[in-house]
Amino acid sequence: MPLKVTVTDYGVGNLYSITRSLERCGAEVEVVSDMSKVLDAECIVFPGVGAFDRTMEKLLPYRDGIRSRLEAGVPALGICIGTQILFEGSDEGSRPGLGFYRGRVVRMQGKVLPHMGWNSVETDDPILEGTPDRMFYFVHSYCGEPSEPVCIGTTEYEGARFGSLFRKGNVYGTQFHPEKSSVTGMRALKNFIDFAEAQR
Amino acid sequence: MLAKRIIPCLDMKGGRVVKGINFKGLRDVGDPSELAVEYERQGADEITFLDISASLEARRTMLNVVSETAKNLTVPLAVGGGIKNVQDMRDVLNAGADKVSMNSSAVADPNMITACAENFGRQCVIVAIDGKRSGDHWEVFTHGGTRPTGIDAVEWAQRVEDLGAGEILLTSMDADGVKTGYDIPLTAAVADAVDIPVIASGGCGSKEHIADVFLQTGVSAALAASIFHYNECTVGEVKQYLRDRGIAVR
Incomplete structure (x- = not known):
């Protein structure tokens, strides 16, 4: 049986790229708009489309339940906004996040925002092992600022470094979009799927 | 360090690439997806798709092309041409585009920029500006460069930023098609005036032109069509050339 990955659909954007990419990595993908289904998921992907409050709107009723599942070790991957909602809250919105990563999401430093385009990620974590380079596609104006040691990778922008890769337990979060990062991103996604498989 | 982006642009009509393309090893050189x-x-x-079709039927074909392409592409896809309202933008995004660019309709109804940014996030809203020199400034033209608007291009760029644009695609009408290089003064003026990424377009005839626009202006990306389509050089060759000149590329 292939790994079944549950992708959350917040109803605000196109999930085609991420679902297609996960399928290419050998996963079976289930897209859910009923967030109660996340509670039974074998592996969760929080995709990276939308704004903070709109994204949390559908997740909020299941906030405690989802966080408990993440704490219990269900493998999960957040992408961009899907990573930001793993924090306690954001300068971009007024709703609380899932609160799995301690800390908040803040407005980025930098003259030109959004931070848009390809940039490199520095990390020692095996999740990027075997990638041809460390260049990933970013598009965001906010970034996570954890108050616990969950940041495992950073990226430089306009002279400052920000957290671009997070991990706590079995829950990875990327500020970049692996599904938009060509062969490098596909390898990172494959590594995550392999990691999730190993937790079964 | 953020890399400068290289963006090949495909002009399309009725779902087919219309500018001449000369590629070996492709089954169908007019197929945008391939x-x-x-x-x-x-x-x-x-990748940028620019739809220059006029008819509604051709526009539906375009949506099919976008979804067909999105199936196989794992870099961002921007689509422009004929976007008239929020619903048009939604259709293109739902087909699989990551960003949508608007031009004439944004000039006709600037509030559309804000509406699109609020609905989909400003990161996927590109405002395309066609500028042409007029005395000591540049004037915005619409409808494929046929209609003067009397609007100053630099002021318009600042206004679209305030209205919610996430990126500006700036085309110099004076340079477009001439292949003598990007319009450095116009490009520098707009890139200096705004705090959102600017894509330079129009006039690229060689890899030297791409290096010039990155070395002499603050743009984030360069868009080009014919140098890639006619196999004059590959994207990889352009990047190696830029790397040798100390310009950060992927």
């Missing part, structure tokens, strides 16, 4: 994948393989950082 070309997009080939450019990704060469190292393109993003």
Whole structure:
């Protein structure tokens, strides 16, 4: 049986790229708009489309339940906004996040925002092992600022470094979009799927 | 360090690429989906489709092309041409585009920029500006460069930023098609005036032109069509040339 990955659909954007990419990595993908289904998921992907409050709107009723599942070790991957909602809250919105990563999401430093385009990620974590380079596609104006040691990778922008890769337990979060990062991103996604498989 | 982006642009009509394309090894050199994948393989950082069709039927064909392309592409895809309202933008995004660019309709109804940014996030809203020199400034033209608007291009760029644009695609009408290089004064003026990424377009005839626009202006990306389509150089060759000149590329 292939790994079944549950992708959350917040109803605000196109999930085609991420679902297609996960399928290419050998996963079976289930897209859910009923967030109660996340509670039974074998592996969760929080995709990276939308704004903070709109994204949390559908997740909020299941906030405690989802966080408990993440704490219990269900493998999960957040992408961009899907990573930001793993924090306690954001300068971009007024709703609380899932609160799995301690800390908040803040407005980025930098003259030109959004931070848009390809940039490199520095990390020692095996999740990027075997990638041809460390260049990933970013598009965001906010970034996570954890108050616990969950940041495992950073990226430089306009002279400052920000957290671009997070991990706590079995829950990875990327500020970049692996599904938009060509062969490098596909390898990172494959590594995550392999990691999730190993937790079964 | 953020890399400068290289963006091949495909002009399309009725779902087919219309500018001449000269590629070996492709079954169908007019098929946008195949070309997009080939450019990704060469190292393109993003792909832009520009639909110059007029009819509604052709526009539906375009949506099919976008979804067909999105199936196989793993770099961002931007689509422009004929976007008239929020619903048009939604259709293109739902077909699989990552960004949508608007031009004439944004000038006719600037509030549309804000509406699109609020609905989909400003990161996917590109405002395309066609500028032409007029005395000591540049004037915005619409409808494929046929209608003067009396609007100053630099002021318009600042206004679209305030209204919610996430990026500006700036085309110099004086330079477009001439292949003598990007319009450095216009490009520098707009890139200096705004705090959102600017894509330079129009006039690219060689890899030297791409290096010039990155070395002499603050743009984030360069868009080009014919130098790639006619196999004059690959995206990879452009990037190597830029790297040798100390310009950060992927």
